[in-house]
Amino acid sequence: MKKNIIYNGDCTEILTKKIEENSIDLVFADPPYNLSGNGLHWKGNKTGGDWFMVNEEWDKMTAPEYMQFTRKWIAGCHKALKNNGAIYIACSYHNIGEVMIVLKQLDYKINNIITWYKTNAMPNMTRRVFTHATEFVIWAVKGSGWTFNYEKIKEINPEKQKDGTDKQMRDFWEMPLVQGKERLRGEDGKALHPTQKPEEMLKRIIIASSNEGDVVLDPFMGSGTTAFVAQKYGRNFIGIEREKKYVEATKKRLGL
Numbered sequence: 001m002k003k004n005i006i007y008n009g010d011c012t013e014i015l016t017k018k019i020e021e022n023s024i025d026l027v028f029a030d031p032p033y034n035l036s037g038n039g040l041h042w043k044g045n046k047t048g049g050d051w052f053m054v055n056e057e058w059d060k061m062t063a064p065e066y067m068q069f070t071r072k073w074i075a076g077c078h079k080a081l082k083n084n085g086a087i088y089i090a091c092s093y094h095n096i097g098e099v100m101i102v103l104k105q106l107d108y109k110i111n112n113i114i115t116w117y118k119t120n121a122m123p124n125m126t127r128r129v130f131t132h133a134t135e136f137v138i139w140a141v142k143g144s145g146w147t148f149n150y151e152k153i154k155e156i157n158p159e160k161q162k163d164g165t166d167k168q169m170r171d172f173w174e175m176p177l178v179q180g181k182e183r184l185r186g187e188d189g190k191a192l193h194p195t196q197k198p199e200e201m202l203k204r205i206i207i208a209s210s211n212e213g214d215v216v217l218d219p220f221m222g223s224g225t226t227a228f229v230a231q232k233y234g235r236n237f238i239g240i241e242r243e244k245k246y247v248e249a250t251k252k253r254l255g256l
């Protein structure tokens, strides 16, 4: 099986056609949350310039379509994972229900639901609900022999004990939405990808649940964050992405 490659196509097909069964150590998946469609935007926002809610064609499905899609790609990852493999799935209140149901139906064991507290979350435009400032990352495993590099995770935990020694990492991660130098920009200067994930998030996941030389798969590669961090820490990667422009951007990011 080819490694260190980005496939351009639909992950539900590529997972079955190109990825060998029981070959993957770790999956990170940041699927469409199915939240697009209402076209919310805030022109002239004073704090960070014009703001547009994610509004992408790949993110618009009916509820039954979304359930079916979720089942299909998570089942594809299940087949691809080794028996001691792990999957981390990013989600929000929009899709955590569907993801959890499918994981349970496929007999995955849920190890953690990590809360990502977005320290620079967007303001609430409707003023009718509490401001959403969290997303989740579900960590589930296929069998009982999963990898967890406990000591390494303690070492990289930015939180320390009062005496300065390493501290266990909790399932509550404070980090900002990607901005500044880390945010990839297109030729027009605008954010290249609407949902680029923080490298710090992938660093924690990859260090916790894989070892050097392992294979990390991302079925929704986007701007290539998973592959970039996997490469940095000596892991092999396989990425899948539907949109050609993101595949090209990822290749550039990785120096491929």
Ligand SMILES: C[S@@+](CC[C@H](N)C(=O)[O-])C[C@H]1O[C@@H](n2cnc3c(N)ncnc32)[C@H](O)[C@@H]1O
Residues within 6 Å of the ligand: 009, 010, 011, 012, 030, 031, 032, 033, 058, 193, 195, 196, 197, 198, 219, 220, 221, 222, 223, 224, 225, 226, 240, 241, 242, 243, 246
């Ligand atoms: C939420 S974004 C992932 C962002 C990524 N984590 C990053 O850091 O840039 C989801 C990505 O999945 C892609 N996508 C949507 N449906 C797909 C499918 N069926 N197969 C492969 N890619 C898909 C979209 O084009 C989008 O780039």
